[in-house]
Amino acid sequence: MAMSANVDEKQPEGAARRRAQRIGSAPPRRMSRLVVFLLLLAAGGALALYLGPPRAQAPAATDATAPTVTVSTPQRRRLAPWTDFLGQFSAVDRVEIRAQVGGYLTEIHFSDGQLVEKGDLLFVIDARPYDIQLQQANAQRRIALAQLELAKKELERSSALSERNYVSRETHDQRVQQKQAAEAALQQAEAAVHSGELNLEWTRIRSPISGRVSTRRVSPGNLVVGGQSGGATTLLTTVVSLDPIYLDFDMSESDYVAYQRHLHSDSRPDRLARIALSDEEEWTRRGRLDFLDNELDRASGVIHARVSVPNADSFIAPGQFARLRVPIAAETDTLLVPEVALSADQSHTLLMTVSAEGTVVPKDVEVGASIEGMRVVKRGIGPADRVIINGLIFARPGAKVTAQSGRMAEAVGRN
DSSP: OHHHHHHHHHHHHHHHHHHHHHSOSHHHHHHHHHHHHHHHHHHHHHHHHHHHHHHHHHHHHHHHTSOEEEEEOOEEEEEOOEEEEEEEEEESOEEEEEOSSOEEEEEEOSOTTOEEOTTOEEEEEOOHHHHHHHHHHHHHHHHHHHHHHHHHHHHHHHHHHHHTTOSOHHHHHHHHHHHHHHHHHHHHHHHHHHHHHHHHHHTEEEOSSSEEEOOOSSOTTOEEOOOSSOSSSOEEEEEEOOSSEEEEEEEEHHHHHHHHHHHTSSSOOOOEEEEEETTOSSOOEEEEEEEEOSSOOTTTOEEEEEEEEOOTTOOOOTTOEEEEEEEOSOOEEEEEEEGGGEEEETTEEEEEEEOTTSBEEEEEEEEEEEETTEEEEEESOOTTOOEEEEOGGGOOTTOBOEEEEOOHHHHHHHO
16 A cells, blocks of 8 residues: 555656656757747848849840941942932824714724724725715816827827918917817826825725824714814824833923033933832833923923833833933942931931941931932941941940941841
8 A cells, every 4th residue: 555655646746757858948949049040041041132133134234235236338339320300201103083084984993092003994984975086087087188189189180281381370389289288187187086096095094103092082973074174173083102102301400400511521421311100119211311402491490301211011101100310420439328227316317337346436427319228328428337237226326336247138128
């Protein structure tokens, strides 16, 4: 009994010791150290994140200060200075087809707007009345011919008798006069025959030139009024020639003087004009300036000029408008840059160039006409300047850039 009492007294003491081991003072000290370590580790990570990005962005900042651009020297080409004009095409020949004899229209031998050749049959007028007139003229000619033969024989007999004094001088003179009258009557009859043949020929109306015929103004069955005057006659249609064709335009006095100096210069003058139709960007057609009027218009101060243009395919029609360029000086070396390389600064036109040190240098330039996507530069740059043709948005005056070589043709393709 005593032993069991000792065990019971010691049991609470052992349980207390085990509880003390589970929640004793030593484990809380280890937990506080762990918490401090974790806080230090988190603070170090945050500091690393804070200090890390600037070091990673340093190379990007270096690249941003020197962007890459494409450069090329200006294109050199031998070109002649010119002046632009606006002109209108006109036919070299324009003919109004009118009837020269009257009558009923019986046939039409063309389609409206058709291309015709010189001599092609266009209209036919009823020829029966003129055939009758020709027969009458032939009959009168035969009568006159018979009268002439009789007059000749009577004159021969009178001459033989006159030599023997069997016929008076007065009678002989009458025979001579009768022969002369018969000859005149024969000539008149022959003229009537020719007139009848001509009238009969005019009943078949043919094209006097090669070109394009207009629409018919009269239908078959209508009575056509003919004649030689042309005023009161019936207009049947019109025909215009197409090859070559004229391009008419007006020159101002200053342009006329510049062109005249070009013609009288020591160099070989260029009379060829470059032509572009209303829907064409390129100057694909050529014409020769072959006419300048003999005086300037006193009211407007311009002089009329004309260019003869080949039109073998009949593509151009009279009345069309076209742009043309006329040379006013001899060919010289010209610098060209693509349109995309130009930029504007208020009233100035600028080209961005790159110096040998890699610095962007803007240059104020004077530009001229546009040619095949390129622009003529009259002054402001030299043939050795490196012009920025791509990456212009990254170029700032005085800034550093990385220049790589390119070709002008690539920039023209992007325009």
